[in-house]
Amino acid sequence: MTPERRAFLGWGAAAAAGAALAPGLRLVELALARSPEEASSALERWGLLIDAEKCADCDACVTACHQENGVTAHGRPATDAQWIRKASLRDRSTGRVQTLPLLCQHCEHAPCVDVCPTGASFRRADGIVLVDKHTCIGCRYCVMACPFGARSFLHEPVTGQKPDVPRGKGTVESCTLCVHRVDRGLTPACVEACNRDGKGAMAFGDLNDAAGELARRLRAEPSSALRADLALNPGVRYQHL
Amino acid sequence: MASVQYREIEGRSAGFYGLLGVLALVITAGLAAAWTMEHHGHVITGMTNRIVWGTPHVFAVFLIVAASGALNVASVASVFGRDLYKPLARLSGLLAVALLAGGLAVLVLDLGRPERLVVAMTHYNFKSIFAWNIFLYTGFFAVVALYLWTMFERRMNGYTARAGVLAFLWRLVLTTGTGSIFGFLVAREPYDSALLAPLFIVMSFSFGTAAFVLVLMAACRWSGRPLGDALLARLGNLLGIFVAAVLYFVAVHHLTNLYIARRLDLERFLLVEGGVYTALFWIGQVLAGSVVPLVLVFAVRTRAALAAAAACVIAGGLAQVYVIIVGGQAYPQQIFPGKDVSSSFFDGAVASYAPSLPEVALGAGGVALALALTVLGLKLLPFLPRSLADAGPAKA
Numbered sequence: 001m002t003p004e005r006r007a008f009l010g011w012g013a014a015a016a017a018g019a020a021l022a023p024g025l026r027l028v029e030l031a032l033a034r035s036p037e038e039a040s041s042a043l044e045r046w047g048l049l050i051d052a053e054k055c056a057d058c059d060a061c062v063t064a065c066h067q068e069n070g071v072t073a074h075g076r077p078a079t080d081a082q083w084i085r086k087a088s089l090r091d092r093s094t095g096r097v098q099t100l101p102l103l104c105q106h107c108e109h110a111p112c113v114d115v116c117p118t119g120a121s122f123r124r125a126d127g128i129v130l131v132d133k134h135t136c137i138g139c140r141y142c143v144m145a146c147p148f149g150a151r152s153f154l155h156e157p158v159t160g161q162k163p164d165v166p167r168g169k170g171t172v173e174s175c176t177l178c179v180h181r182v183d184r185g186l187t188p189a190c191v192e193a194c195n196r197d198g199k200g201a202m203a204f205g206d207l208n209d210a211a212g213e214l215a216r217r218l219r220a221e222p223s224s225a226l227r228a229d230l231a232l233n234p235g236v237r238y239q240h241l
Numbered sequence: 242m243a244s245v246q247y248r249e250i251e252g253r254s255a256g257f258y259g260l261l262g263v264l265a266l267v268i269t270a271g272l273a274a275a276w277t278m279e280h281h282g283h284v285i286t287g288m289t290n291r292i293v294w295g296t297p298h299v300f301a302v303f304l305i306v307a308a309s310g311a312l313n314v315a316s317v318a319s320v321f322g323r324d325l326y327k328p329l330a331r332l333s334g335l336l337a338v339a340l341l342a343g344g345l346a347v348l349v350l351d352l353g354r355p356e357r358l359v360v361a362m363t364h365y366n367f368k369s370i371f372a373w374n375i376f377l378y379t380g381f382f383a384v385v386a387l388y389l390w391t392m393f394e395r396r397m398n399g400y401t402a403r404a405g406v407l408a409f410l411w412r413l414v415l416t417t418g419t420g421s422i423f424g425f426l427v428a429r430e431p432y433d434s435a436l437l438a439p440l441f442i443v444m445s446f447s448f449g450t451a452a453f454v455l456v457l458m459a460a461c462r463w464s465g466r467p468l469g470d471a472l473l474a475r476l477g478n479l480l481g482i483f484v485a486a487v488l489y490f491v492a493v494h495h496l497t498n499l500y501i502a503r504r505l506d507l508e509r510f511l512l513v514e515g516g517v518y519t520a521l522f523w524i525g526q527v528l529a530g531s532v533v534p535l536v537l538v539f540a541v542r543t544r545a546a547l548a549a550a551a552a553c554v555i556a557g558g559l560a561q562v563y564v565i566i567v568g569g570q571a572y573p574q575q576i577f578p579g580k581d582v583s584s585s586f587f588d589g590a591v592a593s594y595a596p597s598l599p600e601v602a603l604g605a606g607g608v609a610l611a612l613a614l615t616v617l618g619l620k621l622l623p624f625l626p627r628s629l630a631d632a633g634p635a636k637a
Contacts, residue, residue, distance in 0.1 A: 074284075076284070077585055077586075077587075078289035078290065078291070078587070078593075079283075079284050079288075079289050079290060080290075081290075082290070082585060082586055085584045085585050085586045085588075086584060086585070087576075087577075087582055087583070087584040087586075087588050088582070088583045088584065089577055089580040089581070089582055090580060090581045090582075091579060091580050092579055092580060092581060093579065102576070102584065102586075102588070111426075111427065111428060113366075113368075114366075114368050114369065115368075115369050115370065115371065115425070115426075116366055116369055116371075117361060117365070117366060117369045117371035117372040117375065118360055118361055118364040118365070118366060118372075119364055119365070119366035120364075134360075135357070135360050135364050136353070136354065136357075137352050137353065137354050137355075137357045137358070137360055137361050138352045138353015138354040138355075138357075139352055139353070139361075139371065140293035140294060140353070141369070141371055141422075143290070143293045144293065144294065144426055144429070144570070145426055145428060146428065147427075147428030147574060147576065148574075148576055149290075149291070149574055149576070149586055149588060151290075152290050153283065153288075153290060153293055153353060154282070154353070155282050155283045155284040155288075155289075155290075156281065156282040156283075156284040157282060168354075169282045169353070170279070170282065170283070170352070170353030170354045171353055171354060172353070226576055226577075227428070227576060230427060230428065241577075
């Protein structure tokens with residue numbers, strides 16, 4: 001056997017072993033993410049923690065959300081869909097001014113889910129509240145029921161849809177917590193943008209994971225739910241409100 | 242009242258075809274409006290993400306509420322045994338079914354995806370009051386059809402009282418359901434009250450009786466059938482009592498809100514500073530829709546006064562439903578109590594809304610559909626007695 005032949009066989013064996021093992025290594029990566037077929041699990045409860053103190057006078061979260069989800073505006077703010085918006089608050093008695101992002105609060109006892117006649121509004125086991133675009137009849141009762149104005153009705157035809165984000169004229173939609181990203185093990189686009197371009201006011205995580213950063217902060221630091229009087233147990237919590 | 246003779250209206254005059262022609266035109270306009278809205282999307286209407294239920298819902302809810310109230314005259318006869326009203330029971334049932342059909346047509350055609358009605362019929366979330374209402378509405382058609390059958394079919398006459406009780410209970414539940422669509426909206430201060438269910442029930446008595454009076458007077462006049470003053474006077478008294486009952490519930494609702502500190506802003510909006518909604522409340526609902534008809538039915542007491550009173554009640558009723566539905570949404574949701582809020586979503590601001598032509602056309606189309614069904618019903622089946630003269634049933 002010549003050295004060339006020996007080297008060739010050696011490289012060939014390595015290549016064959018690599019070709020055989022690579023899918024296996026890829027499987028390890030895939031196993032850590034949930035497959036599309038695998039149902040969401042109640043072991044997780046996805047949520048956000050938003051620090052109003054850190055929230056800057058920017059709209060990085062809004063831009064990123066609408067870009068990620070293909071939510072385009074037509075220059076008609078009264079009818080354009082808004083999955084997330086920046087609200088400015090001014091305390092009537094103290095005059096203190098704040099700004100914060102407002103979006104679907106992914107309630108445990110979601111009023112939109114309760115009132116939906118067809119069950120199109122539903123809550124995944126992991127707490128993400130979604131609209132089934134195939135069974136939404138466009139009655140808008142969920143918009144009436146939502147305490148946070150989180151839902152938009154699609155008033156005109158939709159173009160430029162993203163494959164992961166089905167939308168349609170005549171149906172209702174709202175923040176999906178970027179469910180397509182979460183299922184791949186990523187964070188929602190708004191959180192990513194806030195940490196990259198903003199001041200890191202938004203944190204995403206599993207409320208059920210006691211060892212996780214989100215649960216740890218919620219345990220250690222004060223936070224509040226919007227419309228806490230309604231006892232909806234939202235997945236989105238605020239700080240320094 | 243076996244001696245009462247019912248007869249179809251002749252329905253061959255120019256006036257009859259003229260009336261049907263006008264109604265058909267309005268229905269066509271309503272269908273065209275619905276088609277345009279579905280084609281372009283709701284962007285061509287006055288509705289927005291803040292006012293998601295607009296003028297079509299005002300008409301639809303008014304018609305649905307009036308439908309259950311129109312059955313009232315039949316209930317007074319069958320359930321409460323007032324023989325005077327028995328000859329009117331068939332027309333009462335017909336009008337109830339027709340008004341409900343008109344209201345539901347508007348509601349369905351205003352959906353974002355009306356072609357998915359079959360989805361609404363096959364997928365149910367039983368925690369939703371809307372889903373219950375689908376059964377309450379379809380059930381109402383069936384119960385009233387059964388009720389009418391017991392009236393029309395001589396062999397079934399013995400069951401009329403029992404069918405009447407069933408229909409009466411059903412309509413109470415139905416209107417409770419309609420009121421609860423709003424009453425269960427805990428997140429909106431203008432709604433969120435169990436009082437809305439009984440309020441809607443007395444509204445239905447009032448609106449339905451007014452609609453019945455007008456249809457009865459028109460049907461008798463245009464078909465040349467006698468209609469007694471005493472009967473009309475009794476209907477006028479009934480209408481007056483219902484109008485007063487609505488005022489009472491409205492007053493209690495507002496007084497309750499006025500006592501709750503965090504709802505003072507809401508009451509200031511509705512009663513003082515709400516612009517068009519305040520005007521519609523005081524001038525439309527209270528003055529034109531309540532005070533004027535009360536004076537007309539209890540002080541003036543003429544035939545023309547009753548007709549005018551009924552028309553006023555209908556106009557005032559539409560104003561009331563407009564204030565409840567559109568005004569209730571225009572008032573901003575209180576997400577951050579004690580704070581002034583502003584955003585691109587118009588948080589914290591009173592939402593603006595102006596009815597658009599397609600919305601009004603769709604709503605009017607529903608009214609026309611209800612009236613056309615009534616007119617056709619009167620021609621096809623003997624719903625109307627040959628005479629409603631006071632002296633008793635006319636001779637054949």
